[in-house]
Amino acid sequence: MSAPRVEPKKSGGIRDLGKMFGAGQSSGRQIGILGALVVIIVFFQIATGGLTLDPINLINLVNQNAYVLILAIGMVMVIIAGHIDLSVGSVAAFTGIIVAISMQSWHFPPALAILFGLVVGAIIGAWQGFWVAYVGVPAFIVTLAGMLIFRGGNQFVGSSQSIPVPDAFAFIGNGFIGDFGPNTNYSNGTLILGLLVAIAVIWQEIRSRRTQSKMGSDKAPVWVSIVKLVILEAVVIYATLLFAGGRVGTSYPISGIILGVLVLLYSFITRNTTFGRHIYAVGGNWHAAELSGVKIRRINFLVMMNMSILAALAGMIAVGRSVASGPGDGVGWELDAIAAVFIGGAAVSGGIGTIVGSIVGGLVIAVLNNGLQLLGVGVDRVQIIKGLVLLIAVGVDVYSKKQGRPSIIGRFTRSRDINAALDRPDITPTNSAEETSRPPATTPN
Amino acid sequence: MAIEPTILEMRTITKEFPGVKALDRVSLSVKAGEIHSICGENGAGKSTLMKVLSGVYPYGTYEGEIVYQGEVSRFKDIRSSEAAGIVIIHQELALIPELSITENIFLGNEPRRFGTINWVEAKRLAIDLLARVGLEDDPDTQIKNLGVGKQQLVEIAKALNKSVKLLILDEPTAALNQADSQHLLDLILGLKGRGIASIMISHKLNEIEQISDSITILRDGKTIETLDVKIDGVNEDRIIRGMVGRTLENRFPDRNSDIGEVFFEVKNWTVQHPLTSERMVVKNSSFTVRRGEVVGFAGLMGAGRTELAMSLFGRSYGTFISGQVFKDGKEIQLRNVSEAIDHGIAYVSEDRKALGLNLLDDIQDSVVAAKLSKISRGQVIDKVAEHHVAEKYRKSLRIKTPTVQEGVNKLSGGNQQKVVLAKWMFTDPDLLILDEPTRGIDVGAKTEIYGIIRDLAAQGKGVIMISSELPELLGVSDRIYTIFEGTITNNLTADEADPETLLKSMTSAKKKVTQP
Known part of the structure; x- marks a missing residue:
């Protein structure tokens, strides 16, 4: 049995697949990393004799990594804006212990405790954002300080002890979608979730085709969409059956649902809102952004604050998973999150990166970790391999850029019909008046 | 006394950049111990010529030859031209603000003893050099605490330490006030008295008139004429005529x-x-x-x-x-x-790459960047509207690009400038x-x-x-x-x-x- 290879079928299809990640100069790189993820999964599936894509393992994988992936969402926004956040592990641990104390000593109900945790995260974020955005201390320093402050804070507040949390709270970290209805040998809740995702995928494709035709840009042929949908739906169905077919009482994890919602929400924010656009503008060229009227301090502040809120959430999920908050929670998380973002195609200099890319990058690390553990490789060698993967992933990207092409995969995704659109001598410059000639009126909103 | 010998002879120098001929068979001849000014409008090729001379553009990247002190020179970098005694002082001074005067003077050229820097010797030499340029400050003063005029003098002291024979000054008085300028000009005249030749690039024609022995005028990358101040009776009007004497197309x-x-x-x-x-x-x-x-x-x-x-x-x-x-x-x-x-109010910056555009953006993102509110409902950007706006400007300003999703870094300078103009026209x-x-x-x-x-x-x-x-x-x-x-x-x-x-x-x- 030989490992199947991922071949690009048609350039149009690949290019179109690239739009899943949002068009941009880094999309080629992200398709490359998605391909790498598929190769890694297939490799471990074969090497472990089918253990990788076993329901129990897969559910575990999501549960174990949801909080790092949530951190990666915030981290990629920080890195796009040109900063870094080293404090996320400590902030997660500090919030975790405060929340655990709030329930144990102050008898906060779990729902209120979660809200309280998010507020604590926001306050920490405002503190760090203040130093970064308004005082102008580099984020590396501010968050290095935060790493120490909040690690120490966790151990001070909790007296270096573990504090247990109630089961109702732990649900966000170790809960699963409930089961109900007739016995199907599958988790019905997860089946319904899978169905919803399957419908959403189709709806999304229809919408994107509609947008393309509204823009008047050349749509990919219908068959490309169909092939793409068939592949995606096959993946969705396969994953649904795996997640729904685990041990009785397990199914798709709650933390995975939180992650999914956050990915959708933040993808929308970064791609479709003015705030998201401004993050890219600040990271890409803050001088130009400032001269375009972007309030760069506010953007920097909000990005840092958002990161700490997500770190607080990640911390609470991790506490839920282990049903206690301890002094060693969150150690080294920042490095996993940062590695995920860079493997996922973000640029160290800022301005480039996507949420989905970072999630894929995080999954690469997660699957590597998991697969190597299944193969019985020790923690020492796992670290060495992870380090090399990070170095090679970014190294290949840097090398490709120096050669003046977006990436090796990017070569296949280049548009075929560039020349057709070039040179339109029929258009004269005199009709430039259309919009600009009307009397100056500032558009409201 | 014999005929004044020539220290530098640049013969038919041609330097091309992709698409532009910056220098077209330019010749320059500098006599030993004279002050030779180069005049021309911005873009005439003055700085390019000096970069060829000082080895910033190494031998082989230009055509023509440089004869310096009677020998054909092939400078491969600034170090090799400095070793020959040609020192250039740029308009933007190359001093390190946090270091002292002494440290700056000897940067990269430190007096050593047994492999370590001999600071006693360095300071002694520095005091000597500062006296020669007429600067009375303590050599331990940090550069950031000196005014621009004094910094200029430190640059010259640094050049003297490299036993300069030909000093090139690019707009030396541009940032100086009247008194500092005069002091600097006197110093250049003083150096001339000690046999150091200078090439001076300046826009201040009165200063050129005041201290130059000869003047070479460049225009559009060509040598127009070389004037001998004593013989030709040069005045400002005469120089200007040479600089702008072109017919407007x-x-x-x-x-x-x-x-x-x-x-x-x-x-x-x-x-x-x-x-x-x-x-x-x-x-x-x-x-x-x-x-x-x-x-x-x-x-x-x-x-x-x-x-x-x-x-x-x-x-x-x-x-x-x-x-x-x-x-x-x-x-x-x-x-x-x-x-x-x-x-x-809209401002289109002079530096479109550093201040005008985010080079990571595509065209449509760039066009709407200064007025996102115009194509957004609340916080949400209408991407279809954005696309149509960019398309409209692509057509009306004739931005040459296959699609408006193309990255702005792939456009030529002229098309990038049109994108910047579109961006600001979009703000009404x-x-x-x-x-x-x-x-x-x-x-x-x-x-x-x-x-x-x-x-x-x-x-x-x-x-x-x-x-x-x-x-x-x-x-x-x-x-x-x-x-x-x-x-x-x-x-x-x-x-x-x-x-x-x-x-x-x-x-x-x-x-x-x-x-x-």
Whole structure:
């Protein structure tokens, strides 16, 4: 049995697949990393004799990594804006212990405790954002300080002890979608979730085709969409059956649902809102952004604050998973999150990166970790391999850029019909008046 | 006494950049121990020539030959030209602010003993060198605590330490006040007395006239003439004639005649340098713009044109000291960029790559970047609308690109400039400030940009055009202000303005100040 290879079928299809990640100069790189993820999964599936894509393992994988992936969402926004956040592990641990104390000593109900945790995260974020955005201390320093402050804070507040949390709270970290209805040998809740995702995928494709035709840009042929949908739906169905077919009482994890919602929400924010656009503008060229009227301090502040809120959430999920908050929670998380973002195609200099890319990058690390553990490789060698993967992933990207092409995969995704659109001598410059000639009126909103 | 020997002979130097011939068979001959000035407009090739000479462009990247002290020289970098005694002092000084005078003088050239730096010897030498340039400060003073004039002297001391035989000074007095300039010029004359030849590039014609022995004039990458000051009876007018003596081609669009009322007025605008508190980069400047009028701003590099524009545009430069801005008769506040944009002011920067564009963006993102609210509902961007806006400008400004999803970094300079113009036209401005709108773009694209500028004026907008190219200012503007050392020195209509008058007002403050 030989490992199947991922071949690009048609350039149009690949290019179109690239739009899943949002068009941009880094999309080629992200398709490359998605391909790498598929190769890694297939490799471990074969090497472990089918253990990788076993329901129990897969559910575990999501549960174990949801909080790092949530951190990666915030981290990629920080890195796009040109900063870094080293404090996320400590902030997660500090919030975790405060929340655990709030329930144990102050008898906060779990729902209120979660809200309280998010507020604590926001306050920490405002503190760090203040130093970064308004005082102008580099984020590396501010968050290095935060790493120490909040690690120490966790151990001070909790007296270096573990504090247990109630089961109702732990649900966000170790809960699963409930089961109900007739016995199907599958988790019905997860089946319904899978169905919803399957419908959403189709709806999304229809919408994107509609947008393309509204823009008047050349749509990919219908068959490309169909092939793409068939592949995606096959993946969705396969994953649904795996997640729904685990041990009785397990199914798709709650933390995975939180992650999914956050990915959708933040993808929308970064791609479709003015705030998201401004993050890219600040990271890409803050001088130009400032001269375009972007309030760069506010953007920097909000990005840092958002990161700490997500770190607080990640911390609470991790506490839920282990049903206690301890002094060693969150150690080294920042490095996993940062590695995920860079493997996922973000640029160290800022301005480039996507949420989905970072999630894929995080999954690469997660699957590597998991697969190597299944193969019985020790923690020492796992670290060495992870380090090399990070170095090679970014190294290949840097090398490709120096050669003046977006990436090796990017070569296949280049548009075929560039020349057709070039040179339109029929258009004269005199009709430039259309919009600009009307009397100056500032558009409201 | 024999005929003065020649220290440097540059023969038929040709230097090409992709698409541009920066130097076209330029020749330069410098006699031993003379002060030789090089004059020319911006872009004439002065700096390129000096970079060829000092090895910044190494041997092999240009054609022609350099004969220095009787031998053909093939400098492969700055080090090799310095080893031969050619030292260049750039307009932007290359000193390290946090280090002391001594440390700077000996940077990369430290006196050593047993492999470590001999600071005792270094300081002794430094005191000696400082005495030679007439600087009395303690050699342990940090550079950041010295004024620009004194920093210039440290640069010269550094050059003397390298046993300089030919000193090249690029705009040495551009940032200096009158007294510091005079001291520096005296020093250059003093060096001449000790047999050190100097090549000086300067826009200040009075200074050139004062100290030069000979003058070479460059224009459009060619040597026009070399004047011997003693024989040819050189004066400022004579130099200017050489510099601008070109016939203007008919590459400018017609002016529109219906210029409206004054709608934008700046009164007594004064701005302080962001770092040096005693230095005012814009002094008490007042000017007006009418609807449908293209107002040119002429001035030398560093005269305060960009500083004036950027400080108006939401205080993006320097520290605001005083002044008022009126639009349509009402005083307006422009405390930050968004306020400026809301008041209908647009600023197209002189440096489109550093300040105008996010080079990671694609065209459509760039076009809408300064007014996202126009295509958004609440916070959510309407991407279809965005696309249509970008398409519209691609057609109307003829931006050459396969699609508007193309990255702006893949466009040529002229097309990038059109994207920047589109970005600001999209903000519906009443007043566009264009800072060097045609810098670094080819002639064809320039003509298109002029057309766009005239179109904007024809739509009743006011346009301020800052430019270092006098032909373009004369060809496009309806009225021209000259600015010198932060002060507006003249206000001329298109009919009154000619290159000679402009250059005079740009190079001295003595002219009468006409306020509208």
